[in-house]
Amino acid sequence: MSTTPFNELKPYANEPFTDFGMQAxxxxxxxxxxxxxxxxxxxxxxxxxxxxxxxxxxxxxxxxxxxxxxxxxxxxxxxxxxxxxxxxxxxxxxxxxxxxxxxxxxxxxxxxxxxxxxxxxxxxxxxxxxxxxxxxxxxxxxxxxxxxxxxxxxxxxxxxxxxxxxxxxxxxxxxxxxxxxxxxxxxxxxxxxxxxxxxxxxxxxxxxxxxxxxxxxxxxxxxxxxxxxxxxxxxxxxxxxxxxxxxxxxxxxxxxxxxxxxxxxxxxxxxxxxxxxxxxxxxxxxxxxxxxxxxxxGGKDGIVVDETADLEAAAVAIVASAFGFQGQKCSAGSRAIIVEAVYDEVAKRVVELTEQLQIGLPEHNFAAGPVIDNISFARILDYIDIGREEGELLTGGAKAPGNGYYIQPTVFGDVDVKARLMQEEIFGPVLALAKAQDWREAIAMYNDTEFGLTGSYFSTDNDRIAEALDTIHCGNLYINRKCTGALVGVHPFGGFNMSGTxxxxxxxxxxxxxxxxxxxxxxx
Incomplete structure (x- = not known):
């Protein structure tokens, strides 16, 4: 087999994504x-x-x-x-x-x-x-x-x-x-x-x-x-x-x-x-x-939002992180911890964006599709039942129509940091929102888990961001962006604690x- 000398290889560059806005x-x-x-x-x-x-x-x-x-x-x-x-x-x-x-x-x-x-x-x-x-x-x-x-x-x-x-x-x-x-x-x-x-x-x-x-x-x-x-x-x-x-x-x-x-x-x-x-x-x-x-x-990843953040960007990132591929990612942001001064505003917007997600066959390119199998389907529905006891159901919470394993994207609000919805990996379209008194408590709540894979912090205060970079304990921490979407060569991927080696x-x-x-x- 002929080989290509290292110095003749093109510099590494990520494969571009396809623009499906183009008809072709x-x-x-x-x-x-x-x-x-x-x-x-x-x-x-x-x-x-x-x-x-x-x-x-x-x-x-x-x-x-x-x-x-x-x-x-x-x-x-x-x-x-x-x-x-x-x-x-x-x-x-x-x-x-x-x-x-x-x-x-x-x-x-x-x-x-x-x-x-x-x-x-x-x-x-x-x-x-x-x-x-x-x-x-x-x-x-x-x-x-x-x-x-x-x-x-x-x-x-x-x-x-x-x-x-x-x-x-x-x-x-x-x-x-x-x-x-x-x-x-x-x-x-x-x-x-x-x-x-x-x-x-x-x-x-x-x-x-x-x-x-x-x-x-x-x-x-x-x-x-x-x-x-x-x-x-x-x-x-x-x-x-x-x-x-x-x-x-x-x-x-x-x-x-x-x-x-x-x-x-x-x-x-x-x-x-x-x-x-x-x-x-x-x-x-x-x-x-x-x-x-x-x-x-596994992961029990989360997004922390303080009162200085761009709240619209934070809400968009929360929904994308929680419900991309139906939340079936180890990096999925299944928790959002929001400072109480802006909690109601962010929660309202998260619900609005979640309810815009249309559910249907992946081959027809719907935003939300099925979960992987009947075992996951039953387990996620069980967690939704648990969520009804642990928080306030804000949207979703049921099976969705279709000849497959479809579940409505589901959001629970006012969930306690020790609740199962905040501690256990669900691996499905279920998001738990929690309220913190201030940004430091929000970071402490984020860290209160046995996992440590991905996390995100939304803020415009550089001093807070500097402290968050030191104190949020996870393998992949992102500032002012979603907590999913690691790129090869750009975001080396792996987590702390029970998230792996x-x-x-x-x-x-x-x-x-x-x-x-x-x-x-x-x-x-």
């Missing part, structure tokens, strides 16, 4: 949706080494916005097949780790080029499988392209000894610090960013020289398969990515506990992340290393998590 772009998306619909109901095999394996047990992927529509039937791995995949990954690692970093990066660059050419196809599949509208799906695909481009460049940079880690010189010795791969990893991405995070986690692992077993979320396995097929198309050697959908309880635990697993990269709930961390901490017979866990878990995806530190530093010293 709308029509292009509609064409892509029609194409994807023509492929519905197909069966998808496992990919283990060179083999494509069909199994009798299948995962049925359903359109959450139209329950009569089956996206596809995906083969389901058991422990025997998971072990076969492990052996394929171990064998592939022996040659893949020797491939030069620049050549590994070239696979990512080629995949980015093809994904860019087929951008709307990937987005259209997410509309149908995950329930994203045009903008949310387009941003997801753009982020996937960003991860491929960014991590490819990062691996080339790390492979440059002088660029990555210059060492102090001493007479009589030649010293080098290089970053070498870990081994075989298990990659477990979430369903809410079924392309971007799946691509980012996997690309970071393989470009670092590792091989992986990719276990996609059971609600969005087809989009993950489409990515794996793309990597196969660009010529990635067999066994570098092994596609093994299946039950977390059956193969997830098995692979996490496997003595040959070197690392587990996970994005999902706090509960599952803690279980993975616990299983990985136990040493299996024959295991000769401490497994590394890279975990991005603060891995900072999309940042210059991220690939270090998939490598180990080796110092070599040679006497002259």
């Amino acid at each position: 772009n709308q029509e292009a998306m509609e064409t892509a949706i029609a194409q994807i619909k023509s492929e519905l109901g197909r069966t998808y095999p496992l990919k283990i080494g060179v083999q494509m394996i069909e199994t009798e047990p299948k995962i049925t992927s359903i359109n959450p916005g139209n329950l009569d529509e089956v996206i596809g039937f995906v083969s389901k791995a058991n422990q025997e097949l998971a072990e076969q995949a492990m052996q394929a990954a171990l064998a592939a690692f022996e040659t893949w780790k020797q491939v030069p970093a620049r050549e590994r990066a070239e696979y990512l660059f080629k995949a980015a080029t093809l994904m860019r050419e087929r951008k709307h196809e990937f987005s259209a599949l997410m509309l149908l499988e995950a329930g994203k509208n045009y903008v949310e799906a387009d941003v997801d695909t753009a982020e996937a392209i960003d991860f491929l481009e960014f991590y490819g460049r990062e691996m080339i940079r790390l492979s440059n000894v002088n660029e990555a880690q210059p060492l102090a010189k001493i007479p009589g010795e030649d010293n080098r610090l290089t970053y070498i791969p870990l081994g075989v990893g298990v990659v477990i991405p979430p369903w809410n960013f079924p392309l971007a995070i799946c691509v980012g986690m996997t690309a970071a692992a393989i470009v670092s020289g590792n091989t992986v077993l990719l276990k996609p979320a059971s609600t969005t396995p087809v989009i993950a398969y489409k990515f794996v097929a793309l990597m196969q198309e660009v010529g990635l050697p067999p066994g570098v990515i092994n596609y093994v959908p299946g039950s977390g309880a059956e193969i997830g635990d098995y692979l996490t506990s496997h003595p040959k697993t070197r690392f587990v990269s996970f994005t999902g709930s706090k509960e599952v992340g803690l279980r993975i961390n616990k299983l990985a901490a136990d040493t299996a017979p024959g295991q000769i290393w401490i497994k590394r866990v890279i975990a991005e878990m 603060d891995s900072k995806a999309g940042g210059h530190d991220y690939l270090l998590l998939f490598t180990q530093a080796k110092l070599t010293s040679r006497k002259r």
Whole structure:
């Protein structure tokens, strides 16, 4: 494979988002949706080494916005097949780790080029499988392209000894610090960013020289398969990515506990992340290393608004943060803490903006769509019932019409800081508003949670902003903007406390998590 010299690569730049205000772009998306619909109901095999394996047990992927529509039937791995995949990954690692970093990066660059050419196809599949509208799906695909481009460049940079880690010189010795791969990893991405995070986690692992077993979320396995097929198309050697959908309880635990697993990269709930961390901490017979866990878990993110803020901008940001993709983001702003002097004004405007959100099929590009499945649907409705006891229902609070998992965007007011709505991750279109006496109390209320992923502070007082930058405890803090929408290379993403290991995806530190530093010293 020919490689591109690092100094000839274009400087990294984020993939531009599509302007769907242009008729041509709308029509292009509609064409892509029609194409994807023509492929519905197909069966998808496992990919283990060179083999494509069909199994009798299948995962049925359903359109959450139209329950009569089956996206596809995906083969389901058991422990025997998971072990076969492990052996394929171990064998592939022996040659893949020797491939030069620049050549590994070239696979990512080629995949980015093809994904860019087929951008709307990937987005259209997410509309149908995950329930994203045009903008949310387009941003997801753009982020996937960003991860491929960014991590490819990062691996080339790390492979440059002088660029990555210059060492102090001493007479009589030649010293080098290089970053070498870990081994075989298990990659477990979430369903809410079924392309971007799946691509980012996997690309970071393989470009670092590792091989992986990719276990996609059971609600969005087809989009993950489409990515794996793309990597196969660009010529990635067999066994570098092994596609093994299946039950977390059956193969997830098995692979996490496997003595040959070197690392587990996970994005999902706090509960599952803690279980993975616990299983990985136990040493299996024959295991000769401490497994590394890279975990991005939950959030109970919030926006703080003081009385000096631009209140209209704050209200717009609160609604966008709370209800973008139906609140199904770990960065979603499910809490707004507002200084009492402006609480009524902000709350009124938040309700007005929320009630303007129209609900319907993502393929028709409604602002609000379905939640992902029946389990989420039931759980969110239970939280809404809890909210009726904990606060004042200001708008929403019920199922919404449609042949899918539709719930009205819901706002509760005057919620106590210790209430479950203010403490527990709901992962749905439910927003809790709380009142603070002053801006310092509002910050203290924001910090009163076991999570620490994203936050936002709205103020025009520079002294207050300076203090907020120091005292608001979260991994990604934004001033006078929404708390969602981290960009690769711009906003390295990861949280504190129970939000995970603060891995900072999309940042210059991220690939270090998939490598180990080796110092070599040679006497002259």
